[in-house]
Amino acid sequence: MERGADPERRPTIEYANFVIMLLVALGIGIVAVLASALLGPKKGSRTKLMAYESGNDPERGGVGTGQRFPVHFYLVAMLFIIFDIETAFFYPLAVAYQKLIPFAFFEAITFVLLLLVGYVYVLKKKVLEWA
């Protein structure tokens, strides 16, 4: 449809344009950080560079801070990966859907039902219950 609007369009050029946009956008960030590093004052002291812990001296620390976190976050991330793959499978189906009717409909329903089984299992296992 959009090819008719712009007959001379070459797909590779568009990807080059995308890369240009990305580089310019990242460049703005880098320039801003550099400008601030050059222009801002540099007067750090030990207390000033301490991590914020509501006024306490941070006991443990460092990257990741070495503490334990609820497994819920891990489970949510796993579920996201599964359902995102589902979405990834759905996009081609959705785009080509009208050409594949009615076969695609039953195909999609079967796929959704299979995933719903997993979803209901997750619900029953109370993975999505917080607190």
Added chain:
Amino acid sequence: MPDLIATLLISLLKAVLVVLGLLTTFAYMTLIERRLLGRMQLRPGPNRVGPMGLLQPAADAIKSIFKEDLTVTLADKLVYTLAPIIAIGMALTAFGGIPAGPAGSLFGENPWVYNLDTGILALLALTSMGVYGIFLGGWASGSKYPMLGALRSSAQMISYELGMGLSILGLLMIVGTTSFHGLVAWQAQNGVMLLFQSLGFALFLISSFAEVNRTPFDLPEAEQEIVAGYLTEYSAIKWALFQMAEYVNMITASAVMATLFFGGWKGPQVLNALIPGISDWPLIWLILKIAFFLFLFIWVRATLPRLRYDQLMRFGWKLLLPLALANTVMTAAFLAFRGAGGLWFLGVLSLAGLLALLIMSDRVRVLWNQPTVRPPEDRDLVRAGGD
């Protein structure tokens, strides 16, 4: 070959223009937001720096560049510096694909930077990359509150990204293309997508509020709960870059909603009868629609309280996700077995779905608000053996 170089140079110019335009819009968005919030709370808002406070954004920008850029001793220096750059880079890039007018309407050039056939997929990919900026920023800060905020925000953002991706499937089924241009062209012919996918639009709107971390879903930076979340250890320009990314994401989300559901840069076709060609006036319609959504973002911020974290996750996984799937299946069934009725019938179905969403979210809210800690009288019951 010189032809190619010229094309790329023009793209570069357009990219720089888009970036500068977005940054200016961001700066004035902060002012407009503060002034509007002020109006909504019966106070004037910033009005001292320049006429009507118009120089306030410039003052803020200069201040944040000249502030001391602190890096906490325990932080991972490289990742700590990279995170805001990633966040702003992805946010700015996402906007480049939005078509702002018919081909060649920008002084003979196309009013967009890139036009991928997979426009929507590229957009979703870029929003996913935005999560990296926030999570890496929180992780590299070497402190506990940012880490907590980053975990919460990444879980929130990926959950709602799912709802976002699924809620537009119905739309894709109807149109059959993932490029923004195809969507705009389809809507110019058949009427705005909002009519046929009102449920999908509502789900997309809610997800985009969560995606850009705005109230009522702004848990990542819930200042009253965990200081400022992933932003706690950031100062000066790096903090400003994260803010910038949030506002730019907001602008992009508004533009995407305008393009997907409100006809993009095309105005209402009805007006063509009054003034011929008014619906094709470049830029105006898109800017109007974006402004409407931005106002909505601010309005909601001044109106709704923040959700608790478990409420937020329950809403995303237990209501948004099944309803988005139901919307997809409904649209698919309609397209497969459409009877005599045209697309308007789908519109009615979708409105019914929207109504169901409203009623259900009200019903489920009662369940959600049940506290997990039992009140004392309940505990007494348990001790007595009855539950």
